[in-house]
Amino acid sequence: MSDYDLIVIGGGSGGLVAAVGAAHLGARVALVEKKALGGDCLFTGCVPSKALIASARFAADVRRASDFGFAQTSLQFSGDNFASITARYCQVNVKNK
Numbered sequence: 001m002s003d004y005d006l007i008v009i010g011g012g013s014g015g016l017v018a019a020v021g022a023a024h025l026g027a028r029v030a031l032v033e034k035k036a037l038g039g040d041c042l043f044t045g046c047v048p049s050k051a052l053i054a055s056a057r058f059a060a061d062v063r064r065a066s067d068f069g070f071a072q073t074s075l076q077f078s079g080d081n082f083a084s085i086t087a088r089y090c091q092v093n094v095k096n097k
C-alpha cells in the first residue's frame, strides 16, 4: 500500500492548486518543490510585475500632479537608482510569505 494517493512535483501556482484541491477531496498528497513554494508567479512573474506596474503608475500620476490641482513636484528614486523599486517588490514578497 502506498503512502500517497498523489505526488505533485512543483509548488508553483499549478502545483499548489492541484495539491490543495486534492487534499480537500481527501487525497493523501505529497508536494515536492526544489526551490521555494510559490514558483514563477510569486518570485518572477505576477507579483513582481504588478509591484513594478504600481510604481510606474504612481510615478506617472505624480508627473500629472498639476492636472489634479497640486503643485508640480519632482520624483526621485530613493538611493538615486532603480534598485529602490526592485527592493520594494522584494518587500511585497516578504509580506506575502
Ligand SMILES: Cc1cc2nc3c(=O)[nH]c(=O)nc-3n(C[C@H](O)[C@H](O)[C@H](O)COP(=O)(O)OP(=O)(O)OC[C@H]3O[C@@H](n4cnc5c(N)ncnc54)[C@H](O)[C@@H]3O)c2cc1C
Residues within 6 Å of the ligand: 009, 010, 011, 012, 013, 014, 015, 016, 032, 033, 034, 035, 036, 037, 038, 039, 040, 041, 042, 044, 045, 046, 047, 049
Ligand atoms: C512577467 C510575468 C507576469 C505574469 N503575470 C501573471 C498574472 O498577472 N496573472 C497570472 O495568472 N499569471 C501571470 N503570469 C504567469 C504565471 O507566472 C504562470 O502561469 C505560473 O507561474 C505558472 O505556474 P506553474 O505552477 O505552472 O509553474 P511555475 O510557477 O514555474 O512553478 C513550477 C515550480 O516547480 C518547481 N520545480 C521545477 N522542476 C522541479 C523538480 N524537478 N522537482 C521539484 N520542483 C520542481 C519550480 O521550482 C517551481 O517552483 C506571469 C508570468 C510572467 C513571466
